[in-house]
Amino acid sequence: MSGEGAPQVVTDGTGLRAVLVAASWHTEIMDGLVAGARRAFERTGVTDVTEIRVPGSMELPVVASRAAQAGFDLVVALGVVVRGGTPHFEYVCQGVTAGLTDVAVRTGVPVGFGVLTVDTVEQARARAGLPGSSEDKGAEAVEAAVATVVALRAL
Template sequence: MSGHGAPENDVSSIKAQGLDIKVAVVAASWHTEVMNGLIEGALRAASDAGLRPKVIRVPGTFELSVAAARLAPHFDAVVALGVVVRGGTPHFDYVCSSATQGLTEVSVRTGTPVGFGVLTCDTDEQALDRAGLEGSSEDKGYEAFAAAVNTVAALRWAGV
């Protein structure tokens, strides 16, 4: 079951500690309803953490990696939001693999935490259920933002 075993997404300690974390949210444009939900979730997490992220839109999920690579040196964290819904061609596999590998590479190469909010779903219904919309069972935009800023806080606590 998706979401099973997920950690608490508490970002209140960011606000309570007065941490100044500069965050970029880079979001794809395909699947407007799902993307609006993911972005709204990330912005709710930002508000809960007392942060004001910069939101940048790119055409699709494939473009998230290059945008994150350019943004990472200028921000403490990058949150990547996108959605790929399986179709009848191998396009789904290529885009999902490229986005995952590219965003991982950005994070490891730059040392900048990248929140992975890319939905890889078999159906539109699955994407909507994870988008943080009214009636959704999960809020992956919120979770990706929380993961990124909590990683920044953990690294700062460790002194690195």
């Protein structure tokens, strides 16, 4: 299981301003990821959350960049890319990962990476925080971003 060994992250994010950027493909999975992210925002005390939907995962980096430049404390990017029969999967996964990493490094604003890159829809369901899922990657992305803001403030 990919989540094996994951830390339990509980951080107080009271007063933080966040942007949740979510792709629109694979509605059932995205709804699960967004719901998990909302639960994690509530658990961490982050109440100022702006939600933005974009067409697909390739659009996540540009919106994350604009949000980081606008003064938000953290960005959480959620999406799902399911492998198909062409190299498109690799291009999208590489582009989204590099783009979101660049946003975080260039701006210093933590970006929670909640983009599922999977071989099958069943694998995505298992990670989407849906009833019966073994993992909740939407929540994990929020927890990681909030914890990173707190870590950066300690520097």
